[in-house]
Amino acid sequence: MTENVMEQLKEILVNRLDINLKYExxxxxxxxxxxxxxxxxxxxxxxxxxxxKAFSISIADEELxxxxxxxxxxxxxxxxxxxxx
Amino acid sequence: xxxxxxxxxxxSGIAGENGISDEMFEVKYRxxxxxxxxxxxxxKNHPALPSIPCFxxxxxxxxxxxVLLLWLLSRKKDFLLLPRFxxxxxxxxxxxxxxFCTHLLNIDHFxxxxxxxxxxxxxxxxxxxxxKENSEREPLTGVGNIFLKTSGSTADPKLVxxxxxxxxxxxxxAVQRLGLTSQDRVMIPVPLYHMYGLGAGFLPxxxxxxxxxxxxxxxVIKYADHERKxxxxxxxxxxxxxxxxxxxxxxxxxxxLIVSAGDRIGKKLFEEFDYKFGKxxxxxxxxxxxxxxxxxxxxxxEVRSDGIIEPLNGVRIRLKSIPAASENDxxxxxxxxxxxxxxxxxxxxxxxxxxxxxxxxxxxxxxxxGDMNPWFPTKDMGRWIDADETIFKVIGRTGNxxxxxxxxxxxxxxxxxxEHQIPELQSVVVVAREEEDMRGKKMVACCQLKPGSNITxxxxxxxxxxxxxxxxxxxxxxxxxxxxxxxxxxHDRKRLEEHVKYSM
Numbered sequence: 001m002t003e004n005v006m007e008q009l010k011e012i013l014v015n016r017l018d019i020n021l022k023y024e025x026x027x028x029x030x031x032x033x034x035x036x037x038x039x040x041x042x043x044x045x046x047x048x049x050x051x052x053k054a055f056s057i058s059i060a061d062e063e064l065x066x067x068x069x070x071x072x073x074x075x076x077x078x079x080x081x082x083x084x085x
Numbered sequence: 086x087x088x089x090x091x092x093x094x095x096x097s098g099i100a101g102e103n104g105i106s107d108e109m110f111e112v113k114y115r116x117x118x119x120x121x122x123x124x125x126x127x128x129k130n131h132p133a134l135p136s137i138p139c140f141x142x143x144x145x146x147x148x149x150x151x152v153l154l155l156w157l158l159s160r161k162k163d164f165l166l167l168p169r170f171x172x173x174x175x176x177x178x179x180x181x182x183x184x185f186c187t188h189l190l191n192i193d194h195f196x197x198x199x200x201x202x203x204x205x206x207x208x209x210x211x212x213x214x215x216x217k218e219n220s221e222r223e224p225l226t227g228v229g230n231i232f233l234k235t236s237g238s239t240a241d242p243k244l245v246x247x248x249x250x251x252x253x254x255x256x257x258x259a260v261q262r263l264g265l266t267s268q269d270r271v272m273i274p275v276p277l278y279h280m281y282g283l284g285a286g287f288l289p290x291x292x293x294x295x296x297x298x299x300x301x302x303x304x305v306i307k308y309a310d311h312e313r314k315x316x317x318x319x320x321x322x323x324x325x326x327x328x329x330x331x332x333x334x335x336x337x338x339x340x341x342l343i344v345s346a347g348d349r350i351g352k353k354l355f356e357e358f359d360y361k362f363g364k365x366x367x368x369x370x371x372x373x374x375x376x377x378x379x380x381x382x383x384x385x386x387e388v389r390s391d392g393i394i395e396p397l398n399g400v401r402i403r404l405k406s407i408p409a410a411s412e413n414d415x416x417x418x419x420x421x422x423x424x425x426x427x428x429x430x431x432x433x434x435x436x437x438x439x440x441x442x443x444x445x446x447x448x449x450x451x452x453x454x455g456d457m458n459p460w461f462p463t464k465d466m467g468r469w470i471d472a473d474e475t476i477f478k479v480i481g482r483t484g485n486x487x488x489x490x491x492x493x494x495x496x497x498x499x500x501x502x503x504e505h506q507i508p509e510l511q512s513v514v515v516v517a518r519e520e521e522d523m524r525g526k527k528m529v530a531c532c533q534l535k536p537g538s539n540i541t542x543x544x545x546x547x548x549x550x551x552x553x554x555x556x557x558x559x560x561x562x563x564x565x566x567x568x569x570x571x572x573x574x575x576h577d578r579k580r581l582e583e584h585v586k587y588s589m
Contacts, residue, residue: 033304034302040304040555040556041302041304041329042325044306044329045305045332048305049333059333060336061335064305064306064309065309
């Protein structure tokens, strides 16, 4: 289950966001943003939309928090929590 | 004028407990006199600063930087405002900085809890390596001139020179038009170094004594987080930011006023955003002229969403038909019917300057109509809505540029960077394609390779990610054997646009 979430997240980054990222370049603990994986503000929106689709979740406004959207690791934990039920 | 207004707000109590805040800092307006006095001493006692310095102030979106900006304006210092120095500088190779600026100025190494009353810890200055003494040059400093960089092409960089009172005049008109008061809590998620964030957002809000909250490197996560904590009543956004917020937010939030500028916001997006978040107004302006026109707040959502705007008090607009034989700017007959917007008001730029400080011819007169006043050509096309010519709308752009992420990008800038930094490319012509996505129209870079070179469109695009900021990266790269040319040797953009339109 754990691997699945991370794999799906990586797949979104590489294939569905227009950010020129390759699988081998992904560091799960790196920052999502320009100082890390390189997502700009538009890619972040696309990521949210794709995450909601892929995991059948709805991300509430209160969940749009820097602590959650920090790295793939924090996102992965967040998704696992949300999909637990 | 800035100094007087700030002091008046404080003395009269209008500003109250209001101030400027960001993620890390907060400075109340009533702290400013003391802070400014400390800055006065710091700059006066700084070794090797001439009596009349002219700064290149590299300014990001933070409280210390905003406060320094207010000090520079309040003390009528001369300065050029630039973004924080990053990896990309769209300036020509010969030199980066204007010759008439004596020093570079920036704020750095600020940490949480830092004491702003110790400027020596965070304000940095060094001599401008590009400074050139020139007694022939018309004096540009000593009166509090403010210089801004336009989004002109790399081949033709231009600075815009505003006077201190001129800038303030426009700011004050904006306060009145937007109805900003000290009761407002204003969110500024757009850059301060750009005329919109500076002249429409930050300075009018400060002049009104409103509470201000600044965000750096905005994205929807940060924006939502700050909005929750700060609870703004007003926000200065761009169409792209509105779009991003609409796509990711589930619960509405009521603003008293949201301003959108940078490009025309689509009607549907406008209506939905206005419905969910509060009164949305379009703001039309430029680096050269500050705020030119806005939607009328009393107009219905329907009218505002159509892009119908009214010039500010004291701002005059004329529409000028472009003559038929104009240099490759128009692609079809229909566009020749769309006149260019000319603008005139007391608080616009004094002049364009080149890097040496030489004035560049800026205004046009309409002698043929008998009007000898200097008008500024905006390079935007417009149409009057009413017979009395009191309200109009912007319907497009002349010339070869497009709006990306709220910033005007000249195609020649992109072409120049690609040609200079990707060795396999002989020449590049950038054209726009009509279909739009969140970033706007698609930017297509048509590339001709140097003989013997071998590189794919995919790899060219990959290189672009390394050499340019994301918002400037072309959406599509087309590699062509040859780029069509006009008889005068210039590239035939019209043919390329058609090729891109019909063959992709």
